[in-house]
Amino acid sequence: MNEIAPRKTLPRLDESLLTHLPPFSRLEKRQIRTILDQATSRRYDAGVAVFEEGHDADRFYMLLDGYVRVVRITPTGEQVTALHIPAGQLLGIAKAIGRDTYPATAMTATESIALSWPMRLWDTFVTEYDGFATETYKTLGHRVGEMNTRIVELATQQVEQRVANALLRLINQTGRKVDGGIEINFPITRQDLSELTATTLHTVSRLLSGWEKQGLVESKRKRIKVCDPHALVVLSQG
Amino acid sequence: MNEIAPRKTLPRLDESLLTHLPPFSRLEKRQIRTILDQATSRRYDAGVAVFEEGHDADRFYMLLDGYVRVVRITPTGEQVTALHIPAGQLLGIAKAIGRDTYPATAMTATESIALSWPMRLWDTFVTEYDGFATETYKTLGHRVGEMNTRIVELATQQVEQRVANALLRLINQTGRKVDGGIEINFPITRQDLSELTATTLHTVSRLLSGWEKQGLVESKRKRIKVCDPHALVVLSQG
C-alpha cells in the first residue's frame, strides 16, 4: 500500500509560482500573497499517492512540478489510469463536483511538487477570486473530454492504436526534443504504458520491439524516444 | 443523419413539473414561474438527436420524461454510448464546464419530453437561483463517476460481465417491476446494448439467449426482463 507522507511547510513561497497559472493569473499580487500564505508546499517521490480514492476530500492541490496520474484500482487489484495531469493544473478538486471524498487515487509518475490548501477554503477561492471558478470548470471540462475520448478509444480501437495514441499524447504533453526525436520527459515502464492502454506489459513490450525494428521509436529501460511521430499518427488511425 | 427538429412552445406549463426536481426544489413559486415562462417545451420522437456534438451550445435542457443516451460517433461511424440520462436531469450543460460547443451528441432512447432555455440564461440561473449551481455540479460529479466506472469496466472486464453490468444499471435506473421480474422501461435493441458495452449485437444476442435458457432473463424484441438480478450480479463480478 502507498503511504501518504506528512505535509511539510517549506520556506516562504514566491509569488511568481502562481501568477502565470490560469486559475490565478487574473489576481492581484496581494491576493496571491494571501493564497500562498495559506498554502502548504510539499515534494513527492515518484510513485507515491497524493491522495487516495474514497478518502475524505480534505485538501485540494495545485501541481507545480512533475506529473500525476489519476488511477482507479479494481477489486482484483489492477490499476487503471483514467487521466494524466501535468504540472500547472489543479488536482483533487472534489468539492467542485459536489463530492466529499476523492473519486480516484492520484499517484505521482515522477518526483513532483504541489501546493495544497484545506478544502474549507474552496468556497472562498470560488467566490473571492476572479476567474478561479471559471478556469476550474474549464479544466474540469477538459478532463471530461479526455475521459470521453478514452472511452471511445477503449471501445473501438485495437491495442496497437491505443498504445500509439498514448505515446503521442505523452510526447505532446511532456515531450522533450532530443537528438533524433522526442523523448518522454519522465521514466515510464512498459507496465505503466499497459495500465494506460488497458493491455498487458507483454503486449506493450512486443509492440515497442516491433516499432523499434522499424525505426519508429528507440527505448531503453524506463525511457522512450519517438523518432517518427508521423508514422505513429498513421498507426493510431488504424 | 439526424435532423434536429424545430422547437415549439406548448400551452402554459405547470409549476409542479419542476418543484420536485433537485436543481429547482429550493426555489419559490414565483421563481419557478419565471423559469417556466422562459422555457421552451418540446416532445422528441425516439431515436432523434436533441443536440449534436460540436454544435454551438446555445441551449440547455431539463429532461422531463423519457430517456436520453449521450453518444459519440467515431470517425468510422460507430456509435459509442458514454452515458444514459434518465428523466429529471439536466442535459447539455456545456456552459457548466466552460465549453461553448456540445462535447457529445444526445439521442433520445424513447419518446421524450424536455424543457430548454437559451444558454445566455445560464449565468442567471447559477447566480440567482439558490441551490441550482450546487445541484448541477453534483450531477456533473455523478456523471464523472459513471464515466470513470465505464473506463474501468472497459479496461478490465470481459464482455459477459460488461453486458451483465449494463443490464443491472438499466434496471436500477429505469426498471419497472413486472410479473416475474424487472423489466427495462423502454424499448432497447441488442444493437443498443452492444453500443453500450462496446461489443457486437451478435455477441449480445448469444449472451441473452444463453441467459434466457438458464432463466436469468426473458426477452422479446426490444424488451428485456430480468428475472434473477442476483445471478446477474454474480456474473457481473466475474
Place this chain on the structure above:
DNA sequence: TCAACTCTTTGACCTAGCACAAAGTCCGCC
C-alpha cells in the same frame, strides 16, 4: 563484485469474442 531486484524480451500456446453468412421472426403499411 556479487546478490537481489526490477524491468524487459521472446517464445509457445490458447481462447474470447469478432467477422462473415444465412435464415428466422416480428411488425407496420399498402
Place this chain on the structure above:
DNA sequence: GGCGGACTTTGTGCTAGGTCAAAGAGTTGA
C-alpha cells in the same frame, strides 16, 4: 393479407491478444 424492413438467432471459422513460462539485462547496495 402479404410485402418489405427492422430485429434476432445461430453456425462456422479465425485471429488479436491474453496467459504462462523462462531467460536476459540494467541497477542498487553491501
